[in-house]
Amino acid sequence: MKLVSAPAGLRLALATLFLCVPMAAVEVVIAVSAPWWRLPWVSMAAAAVAAFCAWLVVLGLAMRTHRWTVPVVSGFTVIWFASTALYAFSTRNSGLSFFSALILMFAAASAFWIRRELDRSFLDPELRWYQGLPRPIGGLSCVLFAGDKQHPCRVSRLDSEGAFIYSDLKGDAGITEFLGEPKKVQLRFGFRGCDFQCSGFPIALLAQGFGAGFQFRDLSPDHRKDLGDFIELLRGEGYVQ
Incomplete structure (x- = not known):
């Protein structure tokens, strides 16, 4: 990576x-x-x-x-x-x-x-050498978009600092299209009817290009509270520690 x-x-x-x-x-x-x-x-x-x-x-x-x-x-x-x-x-x-x-x-x-x-969430997808893909958080979806471009992804890690997302197909390097200009992209997370959207800055990219880590920055107090509530929902289901 x-x-x-x-x-x-x-x-x-x-x-x-x-x-x-x-x-x-x-x-x-x-x-x-x-x-x-x-x-x-x-x-x-x-x-x-x-x-x-x-x-x-x-x-x-x-x-x-x-x-x-x-x-x-x-x-x-x-x-x-x-x-x-x-x-x-x-x-x-x-x-x-x-x-x-x-x-x-x-x-x-x-x-x-x-x-x-x-060990930050946006730097470590918890992908071991014997795994083809990271282990996803069950039921959690993510759409990465910038302008007219969108890309559905799965999420391996999510916390108050950032997230690590990846494509379902290991050979799919579509995420790399979002790592140019502008540096900031939008991420929309969904879990059992609840949605959360925020800006993310690309930090790390898997060598094959099918996954990337994004750090959350410049969130307003209300936006950060919404993120905390969304994470608590996941934590209550046992998906996030």
């Missing part, structure tokens, strides 16, 4: 993770106990470049909403923390010991944040 537009929460999480680059340089200074007027610039640059390369790997995975994003962050965290902690123990560097604990807390918080962002 690829991102059509990176949501603000995911961008902020990845930008925060970028702090690992200066942290790697600071770690070198603490490890060698260097004074500020004689800093090991070459070693600091090498550590920063290594951290930057690791960040680029995570960035590339996150931009494709890959399920390996969080495990890769966790793997880098274990390697970084273990190597720092072992070096601190062998050199009896108390400052580096505290810094290794800071690394662990920072990376763990970043991994949790990124996982939370990638």
Whole structure:
């Protein structure tokens, strides 16, 4: 799956993770106990470049909403923390010991944040590798339209933040026709005689083009209340958690 537009929460999480680059340089200074007027610039640059390369790997995975994003962050965290902690123990560097604990807390918080962002309804259709299509919410229909164009869809996820919709036929890439200009499209949801319509901004697109995630933005208070009532109706039927 690829991102059509990176949501603000995911961008902020990845930008925060970028702090690992200066942290790697600071770690070198603490490890060698260097004074500020004689800093090991070459070693600091090498550590920063290594951290930057690791960040680029995570960035590339996150931009494709890959399920390996969080495990890769966790793997880098274990390697970084273990190597720092072992070096601190062998050199009896108390400052580096505290810094290794800071690394662990920072990376763990970043991994949790990124996982939370990638689990958003408009980013995760809950489509497993052995499934041909996402599992639909029973009885819930959706019509995607912009201007004179309309496209009936099914819904795999829906909450107050957005929805993930897809075509019944895996080879049907008709949803991609709605991802150009204008960026905002209309979605009309229907469930047992109750309808709800709102604007959605395309966020993610399945690789085959038969499904996409849409984020709800700029809803008025009354419109958001109507959305909440519609979701409560689904929740009462056991279709939405």
